Amino acid sequence: MTTTTAGAESPPGVPVLEARELSKRYGRKTALDRISFSVPPESFVVILGPAGAGKTTTLRLLAGLEQESGGEMLMDGRSVAGLEPKDRDIAMIFDNLALYPHKSGFQNMAAPLLERRMPREEIRRRVDAVAAKLRIAHVLERLPKTMSGGERQRTALGRALVRSPRAFLLDEPLSSLDAPLRFELRAELKRLQREEGHTFLMATPDFTEALAVADTVLLLRSGKIVQAAPPEDLYDCPADCAAALFVGSPQIAVLHAELREGLIHCAGLALPLPAVLEEAAEHMRGAGADGFLLGIRPENVRVLLSFPSAPETGGQTDIPGARRHAVGQVTDIESLGLRSVITVRCGREQLRMLCSAAQRAQIRIGQDLAFTPADLERLTAFDRRTGMNIGRRTGRRTFSPCFNPQ
């Protein structure tokens, strides 16, 4: 073991885990391309990305299971280069859990303590305590194959928790569970992490999971970090168009828009330029272009069941020429239970919007439907060519630089 013992405090500001320009290549294929990030003490950082983005590779590099091709990894500010997995004081929960199939729940959970030559009574005490906390005391004498999915999951978690390592790496730990159990365990993970002050780094392809538990989300795509931000910023101010499409369900609508005479023209709308997109307007003037992509989240579009005779201006006189609502043809209705998603076609553009069950009852596929963007300050703009977000890059909440402690 290293000098870092369980529960040791690092100096304030020093991240528990840090990657600097970390790269990994398999032959000619680049799995990770110079990524840098840090995981502060007692935080819950989530690596979010589609399959093949490099999430698992990142965790395996940090755990010492693979050799990095370039860059540096630090734990509590010290380089871990060349350290074997057993010397890194990291626990990892694999997506297939990797319980010892021939050992009981107790033996599985006791394994890391046995390896550390802890006295028998102390092992018994610790395992029992963790088992009680995870509510798996009843499976301690059973083999993994006789446990339910949730019990196996908790046993794997318990094996990590008994030894309070410096950091926990979780590789899609909930992916094999069905939805209700996943929600339950997700909340439990977050509670454990917060109450015990653990440091978690979790990989997941599921943005709802990431948004639900993360303090900071690292959005990974093709081996690069696209965005590192708190969940709210990731949702409200995605780094680029693909990030916006990846995070959020139902998906954001991305429309072709043009800026003319201070108005955003798209899908039959002519919207006044909101403050949040002033930078985008600057950007386009600089680039000599006036076309861009406008992102509108479904929950930011209001269904208007009766076509309004007067423009919706909130009682104020509007900018001349502004059209805050438009009409499109309903092409699809999808029920989410409490609310429904209405897909509307406007010329070549397609928009999605949420409506209530009461509204849903009055809408038929094929009919014309009027709609209006609810909050112009929540629109996003992307460069038509690069897809980069050209509007304001941080949310209305002040940006907390927790992933970059300098």
Next chain:
Amino acid sequence: MPPRPLTLPLRTLLCCALILMLFPIFWLFMTAVKPPTDWNASPAIWVPAEPTLINFKTLFDPDAIREYGVGGVSRSAGDAVFGSLLASTVSTLISVGAGVFSAIGLSRYGRGSRSAPLVILSGRMFPPAAIAVPFVIIFSLLGLIDTYAGLIAVYIAVTLPFSTWMLKSFVDDLPREIEEAAMLDGMSRLKAHLTVTIPLIRGGLFATTMLVFILNWSEFMFALVLSYSNINTIPVQLAKYVTATAGTLYGVQAALAVLAMLPLVLGGFFIQQHLARGMTFGAVKQ
């Protein structure tokens, strides 16, 4: 999958197959207890009227059979049994022992050199006859000819690619995360492989050991060309029961063959439960 009840045509087919497979073994056992007069009687005698153990006795006392007026083999089969046991056991243990580590190495750390397993397997593609003569020459120079050390070395060289290749398929089927979890639990790589990987591929290990042992046990050509007088194995001894005066001593051959089956039957019996699982080549997740 629950066993399907057998339909009548299926039963008939199975019976035919069984008779076809078991008949040589039946014939072998019968011949082993036939007196020399019954060996190649015509018409064939299926079950001897007076079963005798003279053939078995002749194995270890070559002149015992002279009371029937046949004989001509002076060498006892005792050293052949000893030689086969020694060469097969030692070479199998070393081959499987080295094979399990090369299998783990190839499966877990062999990335980048994807052709290495194939190169190893290509060692098996030589027809043994093509390399037998070079072996004789080289071994003569090294003084390894007509020694058990030499024979064992050849057996290891021939079966190591096989055991590596076969064990690799079992290691490949074991999720690597299980041993990686052990490493994160605090084990060194070596300890994780010794205490996690190897016990978990136990079934495959038994199956491989069994098959490699059978290969070595029944090997004939190398044993023949590499032995003069100091070493002997059962397959070589079997070929020696051809005499100028009495022709082939079928009954004695059969008796030795029955003896040669013993370790395989016993071994198979003791590891059958592991064998059945190992034979699925790890297709079923454990």
